[in-house]
Amino acid sequence: MTTTTVSLRPRYEGSNICTWIGFKHVNYMVEEAVLDHLRQSGFPAGALYERFGLCTDITDLDTKILTAFHIDDLARATVKRVDGEGPLRLVVELTVERDGKTVKAVKSKVAVSFRLDPHGFDAEPVPTELRPHVVEEIGTPGAAVLDKVGALEPIAVGDADPLDVLTAGRNAFAWAWRIPYFYCHFTERVQMSGYLRQMEEILDLFVEDRGASIKTLLDEQNWIPVVPKSRITFLGEANMEETLYTVFTVEEVFKRYTFTARMDCYVLRDGELVPTATGRITHGWAVIENRKDWSLVDFDDRLIGAITGKAGSLSGRGAS
Structure with a gap:
């Protein structure tokens, strides 16, 4: 099946500020x-694993948010399959009703790989349709993807602190974090939702470190962060109970209105920081006008100083 549709609602957990969904x-x-889409196509993730030993992994997720979601919104999702080699590629569009009209709220490009289970139990032969998308290990994607996100190489650490290595000479913040089982799936490795949670938390830690925490700006100015665009790409595998080193680097500030930052994730193996994921996120700030509405604002001097590294702690590192 090349195109499917489904109705979805956001989860209550995501309604953190007023009724907006992050x-x-x-x-x-x-x-x-x-x-x-996979279920409607005859390939539900549960059966793929239990029968064929295939782990369904979203390995690239590139999303643009055009309209904010509220907690009670009902979205209509259309998923279209895109032909090509390598990972299964899909385009996802979410629409929502606004004032009696259907408007496009989200457009996302997604790549899915089917990773062979390493645990060695008996399995049925892989379905023919999925064979081109099956991998023995999640590794570096094709050059077309890396051209947009940026290639990473292992970094030798030696006796240095990995957090210092990752932030030296950069407008960056780094964080060391032990990977718990509840960020993982298929018994061993971090899944896409785990990296999304990393991307959310590293921004929170970054602005707090710079003296412009989320709560500070909420309490003093009624400002909230908003995200119009995000992307995460898998480069390798990060496993349960390894230490994940995540570095958040500011790349560009656009007219005091938005800024783009890069998130890179590594695990330390044999004295090297091995890249496992990379991505970018675009942030703005908005003022809460009432319980339903907000509008974007220009960064003030305190926020622009924090983002550019000219104010705040500038310690550039953290640890959990």
């Missing part, structure tokens, strides 16, 4: 649409 839970809706 970017992470918007991406969760995209993920649900993809899983439903």
Whole structure:
């Protein structure tokens, strides 16, 4: 089946500020649409694993948010399959009703790989239709993807602190974090939703470190962060109970209105930081006008100083 549709609602957990839904839970809706597409196509994720030993992994998720979701919205998701080699590629669009009209709320490009289960239980032969998308290990994607996100190479650490290595000479913040089982799936490795949670948390830690925490700006100015665009691409595998080193690097500030930052994730193996995921996120800030509405604002001097590294702690590192 090349095109499917499904109706979805955002989860209550994602309604953190007033009734608006954050970017992470918007991406969760995209993920649900993809899983439903596979079910309607005859390949539910559960059966793929239990019968064929195939682990369904979203390995690239590139999402643009055009209209904000509220907690009671009902979205209509359309998923279209795109021909090509390598991972299964899909385009997902979410629409929502606004003032009696259907408007496009989200457009997302998604790549799915079917990773062979490493645990060695008996399995049926892989379905013919899925064979081109099956991998023995999740690794570096094709050059077309890396051209947009940026290639990463392993980094030798030696006796240095990995957090210092990742932030030296950069407008960046890094964080060391032990990977718990509940960020993983298929018994061993971090899944896409785990990296989305990393991307959300590293921004929170970054602005707090710079003296402009989310709560500070809410309490003092009624400002909230908003995300119009995000992308995460898998480069390798990060496993349960390894330490994940995540670095958040500011790349560009656009007219005091938005800024783009890069998130890179590594695990330390044999003295090297091995890249496992990379991505970008675009952030703006908005003022809460009432319980239903907000509007974007220009960054003030405090916020622009925090983002550019000219104010705040500038410690550039953290640890959990």
